[in-house]
Amino acid sequence: MVSVLCKHFGFAQMEIAEDIASDTFLTAAQVWGINGAPENPIAWLHRVAINKAKNFLHRNQIFEKKVAPKIEKDEANLPEDEIDLSPQNINDSQLQMMFAICHPSIPVESQIGLSLRILCGFGIEEIADAFLSNKETINKRLFRAKEKLREEKIKIEFPSLEELDQRLETVLTTIYLLFSEGYYSVSQNRTLRKELCLEAMRLCTMLVENPRTNRPPVNALLALMCFHASRFEARVDENGELILYEEQDTSLWNTDLISKGAYFLNCAATGNFISKYHIEAVIAYWHTQREDTKEKWENILQLYNKLLQIQYSPIAALNRTYALAKANGKVEAIREAEKLKLENNHLYFLLLGDLYMGIDDRKAKENLSKAYALSKTDSNKKSIQKRMDLLPK
Amino acid sequence: MDEYILVFRHEDGTKVASPEQIQIWMKQTMDWIGGISAQNKFVGGNGLPFSDAKVVWHNNVVTNGPFGDIKETIGGYIIVKADSIDEAVEFAKGSPVLQGDGNSVEVRKITKGGGDGVH
Numbered sequence: 001m002v003s004v005l006c007k008h009f010g011f012a013q014m015e016i017a018e019d020i021a022s023d024t025f026l027t028a029a030q031v032w033g034i035n036g037a038p039e040n041p042i043a044w045l046h047r048v049a050i051n052k053a054k055n056f057l058h059r060n061q062i063f064e065k066k067v068a069p070k071i072e073k074d075e076a077n078l079p080e081d082e083i084d085l086s087p088q089n090i091n092d093s094q095l096q097m098m099f100a101i102c103h104p105s106i107p108v109e110s111q112i113g114l115s116l117r118i119l120c121g122f123g124i125e126e127i128a129d130a131f132l133s134n135k136e137t138i139n140k141r142l143f144r145a146k147e148k149l150r151e152e153k154i155k156i157e158f159p160s161l162e163e164l165d166q167r168l169e170t171v172l173t174t175i176y177l178l179f180s181e182g183y184y185s186v187s188q189n190r191t192l193r194k195e196l197c198l199e200a201m202r203l204c205t206m207l208v209e210n211p212r213t214n215r216p217p218v219n220a221l222l223a224l225m226c227f228h229a230s231r232f233e234a235r236v237d238e239n240g241e242l243i244l245y246e247e248q249d250t251s252l253w254n255t256d257l258i259s260k261g262a263y264f265l266n267c268a269a270t271g272n273f274i275s276k277y278h279i280e281a282v283i284a285y286w287h288t289q290r291e292d293t294k295e296k297w298e299n300i301l302q303l304y305n306k307l308l309q310i311q312y313s314p315i316a317a318l319n320r321t322y323a324l325a326k327a328n329g330k331v332e333a334i335r336e337a338e339k340l341k342l343e344n345n346h347l348y349f350l351l352l353g354d355l356y357m358g359i360d361d362r363k364a365k366e367n368l369s370k371a372y373a374l375s376k377t378d379s380n381k382k383s384i385q386k387r388m389d390l391l392p393k
Numbered sequence: 394m395d396e397y398i399l400v401f402r403h404e405d406g407t408k409v410a411s412p413e414q415i416q417i418w419m420k421q422t423m424d425w426i427g428g429i430s431a432q433n434k435f436v437g438g439n440g441l442p443f444s445d446a447k448v449v450w451h452n453n454v455v456t457n458g459p460f461g462d463i464k465e466t467i468g469g470y471i472i473v474k475a476d477s478i479d480e481a482v483e484f485a486k487g488s489p490v491l492q493g494d495g496n497s498v499e500v501r502k503i504t505k506g507g508g509d510g511v512h
Binding site for chain 2: 324340
C-alpha cells in the first residue's frame with residue numbers, strides 16, 4: 001500500500017504515504033472491532049486508503065490555496081487521477097519500490113530496514129528487535145536513508161533493461177541478507193526470525209512472478225532460500241539452542257520446500273551466466289541429502305572451489321575446508337586450514353579443533369579453547385564446551 | 394600486495410593423457426585453485442588448449458600449433474595475489490602440473506600499466 005501511494009505521491013511524501021497506510025489499518029481495527037470484518041477485507045482497506053489519500057490531497061489543495069494564494073497551483077504535485085490499487089499495479093509498485101529502496105546510494109543495513117518497513121510493513125520496534133538495536137537508532141537510520149533517497153531524486157520505477165541485471169544484484173543481495181538475518185541471527189525471538197525469512201522469500205517470489213525480473217539468478221536465490229528454510233523447524237530446539245546438522249531430526253525437514261527449491265533451481269538453469277546463487281543453491285541442494293556419500297562431498301568441495309573464485313568470504317573458505325576434510329581427508333584439510341589465518345573468527349578455531357580431533361588431541365584442545373574465548377554468545381560457548389568434553393582428559 | 398602470473402609449461406604438449414588421468418588432474422587443479430581462493434589470493438586464470446593453436450612469426454608467417462620447433466608449450470596460467478615473490482612461489486609449488494617430469498611453472502610479477510597506484 002505504501003509502495004503504491006509513494007509511487008503516486010513521490011518519495012518527497014513518503015511519510016504521508018506511510019501515515020495514510022497506517023491510518024487505514026487503524027480505522028480498520030476500530031471499525032472491524034465494532035462491526036466485524038467486512039466480506040472483502042482487502043478491497044475495504046484499499047477503498048479506505050484511497051478515500052484517505054483523496055481527503056489528504058483535497059485538504060492539501062485548500063491549504064495551498066489559502067496559504068499561498070499567489071503561487072500558481074502546481075498540477076504535477078496534486079494529481080487528480082485515480083489511485084490504482086489493482087493487483088498488477090500493486091505488484092509493479094512494490095517491485096519498483098524495491099529497486100528504489102535497494103539503491104546503491106544508501107547503506108545495506110538501511111536498505112534492509114526500509115524494505116522491512118515499507119515492503120513488509122514491520123513496526124519500528126520489530127525492526128529494532130531484528131537488528132538487536134533500539135527504536136531510536138532505527139528511526140534515525142531510516143530517516144537518513146529516506147532523506148538520501150530524496151536528495152538523490154531516486155525515482156520509483158523499473159531500471160532500464162541495460163541496468164536491470166546490475167540493479168537486480170543489489171536487490172538480491174538485500175533479500176539474501178534479510179533472509180540470513182532471520183536464519184542466522186542471534187535474536188531469541190524465533191517467530192520474528194522466521195518472519196524475516198518468509199518475507200525475504202515473499203519478496204523474491206514477487207520478482208520471479210514478474211516477467212521483467214524473472215531472471216535466472218532470482219530463481220537460484222529463491223531455490224537457495226527454499227532449501228535452507230526446509231530445515232527451519234529442525235535446526236533449533238525448544239529452548240532456542242541450535243541443533244547441529246548431523247544431529248537434526250530429518251523427519252522435521254520440510255519436503256514441500258525441498259521440492260519447491262528443486263523446481264526453482266530447474267527454472268534457474270537457463271542462460272549461460274552462473275551466479276553465486278546458482279552455486280550456493282546447488283550446495284544447499286546437496287545438504288538436503290542427509291547421507292554422507294563420497295559423491296556428495298566431492299561435489300560440495302568443487303562447488304566451494306568455484307564459489308570462492310567468484311566471491312571470497314571467510315565463511316565459504318571455512319566451509320570449503322570442511323568439505324575438503326570430508327572429500328580428501330583430514331590431513332590435507334588441516335594443512336589447508338592452517339593457511340587460512342582467520343584468527344579473529346571463532347568458527348576458524350572451531351574448525352581446526354574439529355579437524356585435529358583424533359589426530360592431535362592437544363592441538364584440538366588448544367584450538368577449541370581459542371574458539372571458546374572468541375565466541376560471543378552463550379549458546380556458542382555451550383556447544384564448544386560440549387566438544388571439549390569429548391576430548392580425553 | 395602485488396599480482397603474479399603463474400605460467401604452466403609442459404615439456405611435451407603432444408602427449409595425450411587418458412580421460413581418467415585428465416579427470417584426476419582436473420580435480421587436483423580445482424582443489425589447488427580452490428585452496429588459493431580460500432586464502433583470498435586468487436585473481437583469475439585460464440586453460441590454454443593445445444588443439445587449434447597457431448603461431449604467427451616474423452613477416453606474418455603462420456604455423457600450426459606451438460609445437461614443432463618449440464619444445465615447451467604453455468598449457469595455461471593463473472594470476473594470484475601475493476606479498477612477495479616467495480609467497481607466489483609457494484603457491485606455484487602446489488600446482489599439479491609439476492607432477493609431470495620436465496614440466497615447470499614460471500612465476501612472474503605483473504606490472505600494472507601506468508603505475509597509478511590504484512592496485
